[in-house]
Amino acid sequence: MATPTSITINRSTLVKPAKRTWSGRMSLSEWDMIGAITHVPTVYFYKSTSSTSHPNLLDHLKDSLARTLVTFYPLAGRLEPVGGGRFDLDCNGLGVRFIEAEARTTSLDELGGDEDLSSCTDFQPLIPEVDYTRPFGEWPLLLVQVTKFRCGGIGLGFNISHAVVDGLSALHFFNEWARVARGKGIGMVPFLDRKVLRAGQPAVSRHPRFDPAEFQRPPVLLPEAGCSNNKGNKPHYETKVAKLKMTKTKVQMLKDMANETTFDHRPYSTYETLTAHIWRCACKARKLKPEQLTSVGVCVDSRRRMNPPLPNAYFGNAVLDIKAVSRSADLITKPLGYAAGKIRRAVEKADGEFLTSAIDYLKNQPDLTEFQDFHDGEEEDDDEGPFFGMPNLGVISWLRLPLLGLDFGFGKEVYMGSTHEFDGDTMLLQSQDGDGSIVLAICLRVDHMEAFKRCFYDDIIV
Incomplete structure (x- = not known):
C-alpha cells in the first residue's frame, strides 16, 4: 500500500x-x-x-x-x-x-x-x-x-x-x-x-455516593524480577496498527461461546462479547503474569441513562469512561462469558443515580487536571493513557454510530478511516462491505501484534 x-x-x-x-x-x-x-x-x-x-x-x-x-x-x-x-x-x-x-x-x-x-x-x-x-x-x-x-x-x-x-x-x-x-x-x-x-452549577451533594475508585488510574504493569517500574527508566516501544475483519458467522460463533456459561438475564451483546475476546487475546499476546491486574475501558453513553434522559439532539459530551478490572489468569483460564460478565457489570453500574453522583463528585474536586488526558504526540509517555498501554486497553465501539453515508453532494464515501497511536487503543467498526462483518482497528506494540492476530482468529472454538 x-x-x-x-x-x-x-x-x-x-x-x-x-x-x-x-x-x-x-x-x-x-x-x-x-x-x-x-x-x-x-x-x-x-x-x-x-x-x-x-x-x-x-x-x-x-x-x-x-x-x-x-x-x-x-x-x-x-x-x-x-x-x-x-x-x-x-x-x-x-x-x-x-x-x-x-x-x-x-x-x-x-x-x-x-x-x-x-x-x-x-x-x-x-x-x-x-x-x-x-x-x-x-x-x-x-x-x-x-x-x-x-x-x-x-x-x-x-x-x-x-x-x-x-x-x-x-x-x-x-x-x-x-x-x-x-x-x-x-x-x-x-x-x-x-x-x-448542570453545567456551571454547584454540586447538589457535598458527599456523593459515587465511588472515587472509578476515576483512579488503572493497574500498572508488575515489574520484571530485578527491574524497576520507574517511568523514568521506561523503554520506548514501537507500535503498529492492524485492521482485523471478523465475519458475521464468526461473530455469532464467538457470542455462542460467551453465552455457554452465562447465568445472566439476557445473552451477551456483540460489543460485550467482542470486547471480552479482545481483552483476553491482549493478555495472551502480551504474556502478562497470572497475578497481573488488567483493565479494559469502555465508553458509556449517558443520554438515555440520565434521569430524566437528555434531549435527543443534545450537543456536547455525554459519555463516561468505565473500566472493568480482572486478573490476567482469570481472563485466560475461565470461559469467555467470565470476561463478558465483567464488562456488563461495569457498564450496568452507570444508571441515572450513578451518573448524577459522579457529576457531584467531580464538581467537588478542586482541580480536574488529574482526570484529563492529553496526547499530543510529543510527550515521553504518550504511548500510555488512562486505558492504554500495558497491561490495559480501551475498546471504543462505533458500531451504532451513523458513520457511513456522508454525502456532501458528490456521492457517499468509498471509505472512512481514523488514526490509532497508542498501545491498546482499539475501535470496533461495521464493515463497509455491508455483509454484517465487523472490523477491529487495533494499535499494539510490534512485538505483540502477530500473537494477538493468532489469538483473535484461532481462539474461536466451534
Missing part, C-alpha cells in the same frame, strides 16, 4: 459563521472537562466525480460550512481556561480552520495498494494537524482538510475537539453540514444548553 506522504498545503483559512451568532461564555459540563481534551481524527474518501473535479468545490464546501456554523456556532469558538483544570467555551466566532491540500504523487487506488483502502493504516497526512504548542485558548475546535488526489478523488479529513463534542454529537454536525452542502436545510437543530447536565 502507499502512504500519502507527498502532501502540499495550498491554503489555510478560517471559516466563520455566515451570519452573526450569539457571543459569550458557555459553561461546559463535567463530562466535557474530563477524559480526552484534545482532538479526534477521522477521514472520508470520495471517488472522482464531476462534483469533486468542479473548480468551485472548495468554495462550495467553505460556504456550506459557514452556513452550518450559524446553527452550530459553538464549534467556531475557543476554549478558555478558568482555573482548576476547568474551562469555558467562548463563543467568539473566530472560526474553523479549513486547509486546502493536494496529494501530488498518490491516487486513491495507490493508497490502497493491491487491496482496498481498508488496508491503509496511515491516514495522518490527510488529517489536519493541531498545533498543541500554541496556548490552549488558541486551538481551533474543528479543523478540516480537503486533499485532492491525482485521480480526481478527494479526502475529507476532520479533527474535532473532544472537549466540546463526543462521537455522536460530532457526527450530528458532519451530517448536517453534508445536508446543507446538498442544498437542504438543517434537519435536526442541536440542543446547545448544557445546563441539562
Whole structure:
C-alpha cells in the first residue's frame, strides 16, 4: 500500500459563521472537562466525480460550512481556561480552520495498494494537524482538510475537539453540514444548553455516593524480577496498527461461546462479547503474569441513562469512561462469558443515580487536571493513557454510530478511516462491505501484534 506522504498545503483559512451568532461564555459540563481534551481524527474518501473535479468545490464546501456554523456556532469558538483544570467555551466566532491540500504523487487506488483502502493504516497526512504548542485558548475546535488526489478523488479529513463534542454529537454536525452542502436545510437543530447536565452549577451533594475508585488510574504493569517500574527508566516501544475483519458467522460463533456459561438475564451483546475476546487475546499476546491486574475501558453513553434522559439532539459530551478490572489468569483460564460478565457489570453500574453522583463528585474536586488526558504526540509517555498501554486497553465501539453515508453532494464515501497511536487503543467498526462483518482497528506494540492476530482468529472454538 502507499502512504500519502507527498502532501502540499495550498491554503489555510478560517471559516466563520455566515451570519452573526450569539457571543459569550458557555459553561461546559463535567463530562466535557474530563477524559480526552484534545482532538479526534477521522477521514472520508470520495471517488472522482464531476462534483469533486468542479473548480468551485472548495468554495462550495467553505460556504456550506459557514452556513452550518450559524446553527452550530459553538464549534467556531475557543476554549478558555478558568482555573482548576476547568474551562469555558467562548463563543467568539473566530472560526474553523479549513486547509486546502493536494496529494501530488498518490491516487486513491495507490493508497490502497493491491487491496482496498481498508488496508491503509496511515491516514495522518490527510488529517489536519493541531498545533498543541500554541496556548490552549488558541486551538481551533474543528479543523478540516480537503486533499485532492491525482485521480480526481478527494479526502475529507476532520479533527474535532473532544472537549466540546463526543462521537455522536460530532457526527450530528458532519451530517448536517453534508445536508446543507446538498442544498437542504438543517434537519435536526442541536440542543446547545448544557445546563441539562448542570453545567456551571454547584454540586447538589457535598458527599456523593459515587465511588472515587472509578476515576483512579488503572493497574500498572508488575515489574520484571530485578527491574524497576520507574517511568523514568521506561523503554520506548514501537507500535503498529492492524485492521482485523471478523465475519458475521464468526461473530455469532464467538457470542455462542460467551453465552455457554452465562447465568445472566439476557445473552451477551456483540460489543460485550467482542470486547471480552479482545481483552483476553491482549493478555495472551502480551504474556502478562497470572497475578497481573488488567483493565479494559469502555465508553458509556449517558443520554438515555440520565434521569430524566437528555434531549435527543443534545450537543456536547455525554459519555463516561468505565473500566472493568480482572486478573490476567482469570481472563485466560475461565470461559469467555467470565470476561463478558465483567464488562456488563461495569457498564450496568452507570444508571441515572450513578451518573448524577459522579457529576457531584467531580464538581467537588478542586482541580480536574488529574482526570484529563492529553496526547499530543510529543510527550515521553504518550504511548500510555488512562486505558492504554500495558497491561490495559480501551475498546471504543462505533458500531451504532451513523458513520457511513456522508454525502456532501458528490456521492457517499468509498471509505472512512481514523488514526490509532497508542498501545491498546482499539475501535470496533461495521464493515463497509455491508455483509454484517465487523472490523477491529487495533494499535499494539510490534512485538505483540502477530500473537494477538493468532489469538483473535484461532481462539474461536466451534
